[in-house]
Amino acid sequence: MKERKNRTSLKELLSKEKGFLLVAVLLVLLPFIINFFSGSGLNNGITKYWEGQLINFFITAVFAMSYDLLIGYSGTLSFGHAAFFGGGAYTTALLITHWGPTFASKYRIVLPGGMDITSMIIFIVAILATMVVSLLISLLFSATSVRLKGAYFAMLTLALGEAIHIILKSTDLVNWTGADEGLHGVPVPAWINPTQHRLRFYLIALVFMVICYFVMRRFTNSPTGRVVVATRENESRMRMIGYNPVVYRTITFLVSGLFAGLAGALYSIWNMSATPTMTSAVTSINMLIIVILGGLGTLSGPILGAGIMQAFSLFLYDWFGARWPLVFGILFILIVLFVPYGIVGTWRLQKPKLENGWQQFKNLLPKKNKQRE
16 A cells, blocks of 8 residues: 555656656756757867856755745745855865865775775765754754744844854954955865866756755645645644644754755855855845745745846846846846746746636637537
8 A cells, every 4th residue: 555655646746747857857968969069078168168057057946945945935034044055165165175185184985996985975074064054053043033023033034144154254264264255276076076077067966956856845745844834824823723833943944954055065066165155145135036036935936036047147247247137127126016926926826717718718619610510
């Protein structure tokens, strides 16, 4: 019985997410398609350029989805979400830069076949440390939500995020974090180096986005995720029937912060650096714009929003130069006015009406034919 249920749930998942899986397959094939027409090589020329653009999109999409868990599903507005992203980036960069070389000089971990996996162990430890740091920052933010709500909580998250931003910029930590300039030249292991192995890093980033999407989707569809959504709709009623909103808000913070931290870790490896701007309020607001653009509480919406933002920043800059944010601001206002629930959110609201209208149109066709006969 359990095997049948698992097969049924797997089939339902594949049928519901077939569009997303199709896009993922196309993204896997895209570098090979571009290389086929350009002939520049998979790690060179225009193929390498577009791989880089899409890597940035994949990481931003995961960051945006993590923010959607907070604002879209739990209804928690946070202006300090970049603290998780930057915290993950700095944790990974600091460990690889300062601890990694020391560990590699003292220890060499070699498999029986002669394969040296020291750099891989350093990378794994850095990722595990990033997860721990992200969870600790999440607990710090969630602890403040016990007494504060709404705008007061949003302002406090802004203060906490800016505090972390100021600490990372502090000249007292210049030997570690690089202060205002940030930490550059992170010695990324050769096997994952995005410059030497662009296609490999591209596929890793794509798989990372796909896995994060399905894990977050599983969380939102779980009983815990449904309680989180119900608490967003009516916290007093959920408290009355025995659910503690603080517990579920904390769980959401932990899951959201964990994925944001992992996105930051991958971003620091991609850029081989970690800078204070990654923890700034501007970064959080950019994610808010992306989520609103795609659709709150959809997960697929933030992915679409990240893609649109990436395209706008690329093409609008080529067309309008440094004035492109002004043009994007005008377009964003128009989108909010005419598509108030985001692109995916508005489509989901209008889809039943369109399907119903199409069905009524099809029902009319046989009647007309019969009357003619």
